[in-house]
Amino acid sequence: MDRHQGKAVCEPLFVKLMRGIVPDALRLTTYWIGNSTAAEDIVQEAIAKAWIHHHRLPTIANPRAWFFTILRRECINYFRHRDRRLVAVDIDPSPPVSPPDAYDPYEAADLRIDIAALLRRLSPRDREMLAWRYGMDWSLEDIAESTGIPLSTVKSRIYRALKILRGRMNDAARSEP
Numbered sequence: 461m462d463r464h465q466g467k468a469v470c471e472p473l474f475v476k477l478m479r480g481i482v483p484d485a486l487r488l489t490t491y492w493i494g495n496s497t498a499a500e501d502i503v504q505e506a507i508a509k510a511w512i513h514h515h516r517l518p519t520i521a522n523p524r525a526w527f528f529t530i531l532r533r534e535c536i537n538y539f540r541h542r543d544r545r546l547v548a549v550d551i552d553p554s555p556p557v558s559p560p561d562a563y564d565p566y567e568a569a570d571l572r573i574d575i576a577a578l579l580r581r582l583s584p585r586d587r588e589m590l591a592w593r594y595g596m597d598w599s600l601e602d603i604a605e606s607t608g609i610p611l612s613t614v615k616s617r618i619y620r621a622l623k624i625l626r627g628r629m630n631d632a633a634r635s636e637p
Contacts (some may be wrong), residue, residue: 468538474514479525484596485531487514491595492588493533494580502538505578506531509555525606532588539584586621 461522482503489499510530520526592603601619604611 464536470515470517473517473523474511476525478510479515481527482507485527487529488591488596489531489535491540492591494576494587498538500612502534503531505532510536522605525602528606529608535588540621574632575629578632581628582621582624586617586624589614589617590621590625590628 465513484505485503486496486499489502490496493499493502501561506527510527518522580591582590589603592598592606598606600611600614603609604614607614609617
């Protein structure tokens with residue numbers, strides 16, 4: 461196969477892969493980074509880097525894992541360099557949620573504990589593992605394959621992150637009047 465024939469085969473494969481993967485990539489990155497504007501930039505950069513090597517697509521055993529590895533590296537770069545750049549702030553235009561009419565202790569607790577704020581207090585590494593597992597609903601084996609981290613390490617990081625999160629949620633619930 462010459463270079464032009466290879467290009468004709470690889471471009472449609474790349475486009476098909478990106479169409480199926482970009483929504484998940486945006487969701488994962490937004491969950492991990494905590495900023496939708498930065499997440500869009502990171503995903504766009506990952507797509508550009510993947511495009512540079514799209515000619516290799518037919519030889520890659522798991523194209524989805526390949527792309528998410530690129531995306532993960534871009535997210536890590538973001539965390540390494542975030543202090544050097546201005547950070548955009550997401551503004552939520554929706555009005556604040558008003559308390560329910562009838563008192564429901566579980567619903568009231570949900571209103572008081574800001575889960576997103578608790579997640580932001582986790583380390584980027586812990587947030588990453590939770591994003592893969594619960595934001596993307598990936599199996600532990602898929603996370604290990606995509607990140608190149610041993611399965612036992614993935615399990616322990618998720619367990620530790622959940623334990624920290626659970627403790628902080630309990631602390632926040634106790635501190636509420």
